[in-house]
Amino acid sequence: MQELGEAQPLSAHEVEAIRADFPYLERPARDDRPLVYLDWAATAQKPATVIAAETDFYRRRNGAAGRSTYQLADEATQALEDARQAVAAFVGARGENLVFTRNATEALNLVALSIAHASLGRPSQRGGKPLSVAERCDPANRLSLGPGDEIVVTRAEHHANLVPWQELAARTGASLRWLELTWDGRLDPDTAEVINERTRVLALTHASNVTGALTPLDAFLARARQAEALVVLDTCQSAAHLPLDFKTLSARGVGAMVLSAHKMCGPTGIGALVATTELLEAMPPLLTGGSMIEMVTMESSTYMSGPARFEAGTQALAQAVGWQAAVAYLEQIGMQRLHDTEQVLLRQLLEGMDQVKGLRLIGPAGADDRLGVAAFTLKGVHPHDVGQVLDAQGVAVRTGHHCAQPAHQHFGVHASSRASFGPCTTPAEIDRFLEAVSSVRDYFGRRA
Numbered sequence: 543m544q545e546l547g548e549a550q551p552l553s554a555h556e557v558e559a560i561r562a563d564f565p566y567l568e569r570p571a572r573d574d575r576p577l578v579y580l581d582w583a584a585t586a587q588k589p590a591t592v593i594a595a596e597t598d599f600y601r602r603r604n605g606a607a608g609r610s611t612y613q614l615a616d617e618a619t620q621a622l623e624d625a626r627q628a629v630a631a632f633v634g635a636r637g638e639n640l641v642f643t644r645n646a647t648e649a650l651n652l653v654a655l656s657i658a659h660a661s662l663g664r665p666s667q668r669g670g671k672p673l674s675v676a677e678r679c680d681p682a683n684r685l686s687l688g689p690g691d692e693i694v695v696t697r698a699e700h701h702a703n704l705v706p707w708q709e710l711a712a713r714t715g716a717s718l719r720w721l722e723l724t725w726d727g728r729l730d731p732d733t734a735e736v737i738n739e740r741t742r743v744l745a746l747t748h749a750s751n752v753t754g755a756l757t758p759l760d761a762f763l764a765r766a767r768q769a770e771a772l773v774v775l776d777t778c779q780s781a782a783h784l785p786l787d788f789k790t791l792s793a794r795g796v797g798a799m800v801l802s803a804h805k806m807c808g809p810t811g812i813g814a815l816v817a818t819t820e821l822l823e824a825m826p827p828l829l830t831g832g833s834m835i836e837m838v839t840m841e842s843s844t845y846m847s848g849p850a851r852f853e854a855g856t857q858a859l860a861q862a863v864g865w866q867a868a869v870a871y872l873e874q875i876g877m878q879r880l881h882d883t884e885q886v887l888l889r890q891l892l893e894g895m896d897q898v899k900g901l902r903l904i905g906p907a908g909a910d911d912r913l914g915v916a917a918f919t920l921k922g923v924h925p926h927d928v929g930q931v932l933d934a935q936g937v938a939v940r941t942g943h944h945c946a947q948p949a950h951q952h953f954g955v956h957a958s959s960r961a962s963f964g965p966c967t968t969p970a971e972i973d974r975f976l977e978a979v980s981s982v983r984d985y986f987g988r989r990a
């Protein structure tokens with residue numbers, strides 16, 4: 543993450559201009575009410591340029607990328623590579639370090655399953671003993687896990703960054719450990735000692751999709767570096783709300799980060815793994831077949847290097863082009879300004895929520911070091927009922943466990959409702975949300 547400079551929120555006029563770019567605002571919500579969309583953390587709405595870029599690809603540029611020499615195929619190949627460069631540059635990386643995947647979940651599984659493949663048969667070769675820190679620096683051992691090794695995750699994770707590591711532990715015999723949360727839902731630096739010399743992987747989120755809390759990376763990265771552990775950072779929630787710089791992150795020890803296009807105003811069906819060259823070279827491919835090979839005989843095959851090695855089969859070409867348009871759009875607004883604008887809205891939201899009777903915030907009370915994601919419960923009302931009453935008033939929020947059951951268990955609840963922002967969110971929309979939330983308990987006749 544780059545250092546954030548002096549706050550410079552977008553003006554109301556600039557936000558109105560942004561809203562004019564988003565076709566979803568042309569449609570009403572129920573009963574012809576204006577739609578207040580506050581579920582950007584689940585999936586972001588798309589500006590017209592993204593929709594147009596995807597359509598234009600199919601109208602004029604569609605061809606078999608990487609598989610022919612005719613002009614359309616060449617152009618499609620170039621379009622995919624241009625998109626790769628653009629998305630990588632958006633997060634301070636190089637195209638050669640970005641692998642396209644179906645979504646962020648697939649990117650996380652790609653790393654975990656590659657390690658599972660690399661570990662096959664290896665633990666027995668070393669008599670079940672964990673590798674020393676020096677031994678694990680050997681490229682041949684870099685990704686081999688076995689009994690005695692430890693994988694560290696956190697209680698703040700989306701299931702996408704938890705379940706693949708549980709699977710990896712089960713397949714390799716490594717142990718799964720985790721960082722805990724403080725009472726208000728921040729990752730607790732006091733639990734950092736679970737990262738020790740046995741830690742081989744540290745998989746953690748950059749920002750929680752429940753509490754919005756940003757991870758205090760320093761405390762954890764320093765320990766992971768000492769252990770020479772592979773650090774995998776889930777930037778699904780932060781990438782559309784903060785300036786990110788993979789170069790800086792990798793210098794601090796992050797080996798890989800994952801992205802989800804549809805949370806960044808881009809299309810569904812595409813995500814990415816951004817990884818160091820060293821990691822990509824060490825990872826065995828997961829999917830094999832067309833487009834990732836150099837030479838195939840009846841007996842065996844050799845594989846390409848770089849991202850292509852992990853991109854078997856026809857890629858999501860139109861989606862990649864749409865994603866390129868999305869990052870161009872966000873860049874044009876400026877990530878710093880977007881962040882500063884969302885901070886102002888967040889303060890308004892948190893102050894307003896504090897006044898709502900029976901509302902419990904699931905996460906830190908202040909706006910510092912957190913993003914515009916706020917989960918909450920209302921005393922005596924099930925979160926799904928909260929969602930329905932809000933929906934009846936044209937306000938769309940997420941309800942449920944948000945694919946983060948362990949985080950909810952920490953707060954002693956099964957589910958919550960969640961409001962989250964995007965580039966179109968205005969102070970008037972926050973007011974409408976607060977008004978609607980304030981009416982819910984009355985609707986159900988709850989007084990206490």
Ligand SMILES: Cc1ncc(COP(=O)(O)O)c(C=O)c1O
Binds near residue numbers: 584645703747750776
């Ligand atoms: C923090 C976090 N990680 C991972 C994911 C999974 O992303 P995708 O749906 O693109 O696989 C999400 C989606 O909600 C998320 O919020």
